Amino acid sequence: MKIYNEIDLYRYNTMKLHSIARIMYEPENVDELLAIFRKLKKEGTAFYLLSAGSNIVFGARIERPIVYLMSFNTNMSFGEDGTLECGASVRIQSLLEKMKEFSLGGIEYLASVPSSVGGAVYMNAGRGRKMKRSISDYIESVRYLDVADMQIKNIYGNDGYLYRTSPFQSLNTVILSARFKFVKQDVDITNRLIKERLVYSQRYLSADKPSCGSVFCLMNPVIMRLLRGTGYGGAIFSKKTSNWISNIDNAKVGDIEVLIGKAIRWHKVFFSKYKVEIRFFR
Numbered sequence: 524m525k526i527y528n529e530i531d532l533y534r535y536n537t538m539k540l541h542s543i544a545r546i547m548y549e550p551e552n553v554d555e556l557l558a559i560f561r562k563l564k565k566e567g568t569a570f571y572l573l574s575a576g577s578n579i580v581f582g583a584r585i586e587r588p589i590v591y592l593m594s595f596n597t598n599m600s601f602g603e604d605g606t607l608e609c610g611a612s613v614r615i616q617s618l619l620e621k622m623k624e625f626s627l628g629g630i631e632y633l634a635s636v637p638s639s640v641g642g643a644v645y646m647n648a649g650r651g652r653k654m655k656r657s658i659s660d661y662i663e664s665v666r667y668l669d670v671a672d673m674q675i676k677n678i679y680g681n682d683g684y685l686y687r688t689s690p691f692q693s694l695n696t697v698i699l700s701a702r703f704k705f706v707k708q709d710v711d712i713t714n715r716l717i718k719e720r721l722v723y724s725q726r727y728l729s730a731d732k733p734s735c736g737s738v739f740c741l742m743n744p745v746i747m748r749l750l751r752g753t754g755y756g757g758a759i760f761s762k763k764t765s766n767w768i769s770n771i772d773n774a775k776v777g778d779i780e781v782l783i784g785k786a787i788r789w790h791k792v793f794f795s796k797y798k799v800e801i802r803f804f805r
């Protein structure tokens with residue numbers, strides 16, 4: 524297990540914020556993962572789980588221990604029943620490559636998302652709300668550590684998933700792996716769909732500057748459109764993409780909070796519903 528003290532999290536978050544974590548653990552297999560959670564549980568210490576860091580805004584300093592989950596389970600195996608078991612630490616792009624080996628498809632729209640499989644399951648990553656497509660469409664089961672009793676358990680099926688919501692968001696759990704049943708698909712079609720997604724992402728999303736993707740998962744689109752180009756400190760609501768904050772000049776967590784606060788105030792003025800999608804680790 525790797526242990527980092529006073530580490531700058533710059534390379535661990537896609538918003539590219541400088542943040543100092545007092546301590547970060549990087550378990551390199553499931554046994555090490557269990558050992559670290561046993562220790563934290565025994566001490567009664569609260570912790571943060573970090574995967575690819577593409578949906579997290581870090582505070583300037585983080586006292587709570589962070590458990591970094593990108594190394595403990597990178598396994599992928601294809602079962603005789605046509606399912607693909609995939610470790611939580613696997614990057615979505617590696618999963619897509621593996622799917623091609625078995626002529627499987629279905630989640631090409633995630634090709635532009637800098638996510639881990641664990642993070643994608645936790646966030647139920649997918650397309651925009653109207654598209655009604657997300658990674659949970661293909662979930663057969665998810666294996667997880669229940670930190671409450673330190674038992675490894677499974678959730679079968681995909682009933683508890685909604686738009687950008689998974690059952691794990693209300694549980695104290697660590698996703699270990701997921702078993703997917705993807706659709707049979709010719710590799711040429713998969714390659715074409717991936718290419719189309721990357722072109723779309725380049726054309727319509729502000730992926731050229733550090734960001735966390737969409738800020739809100741429930742919002743008033745008119746308000747978000749009007750906020751385009753509004754900046755504070757080193758952060759700005761993208762001029763190109765609604766509901767998207769970019770780090771354009773060494774932004775700080777406070778800059779991002781001010782922008783989100785401004786959007787929330789406008790939602791309150793117009794009695795519009797909102798829900799912030801980005802997670803804050805402070």
Ligand SMILES: Cc1cc2nc3c(=O)[nH]c(=O)nc-3n(C[C@H](O)[C@H](O)[C@H](O)COP(=O)(O)OP(=O)(O)OC[C@H]3O[C@@H](n4cnc5c(N)ncnc54)[C@H](O)[C@@H]3O)c2cc1C
Binds near residue numbers: 637730
């Ligand atoms: C350029 C860009 C484009 C994006 N496009 C999309 C998009 O099209 N669709 C979409 O849905 N999202 C998109 N996002 C947002 C983000 O990529 C997703 O939410 C992603 O699934 C987060 O995964 P992650 O591995 O980065 O998780 P992290 O950001 O590291 O963590 C996110 C949350 O999941 C929890 N978590 C992570 N791993 C585990 C685990 N193994 N067990 C339990 N909890 C865990 C963390 O504690 C945290 O609360 C985009 C982001 C960027 C930067």
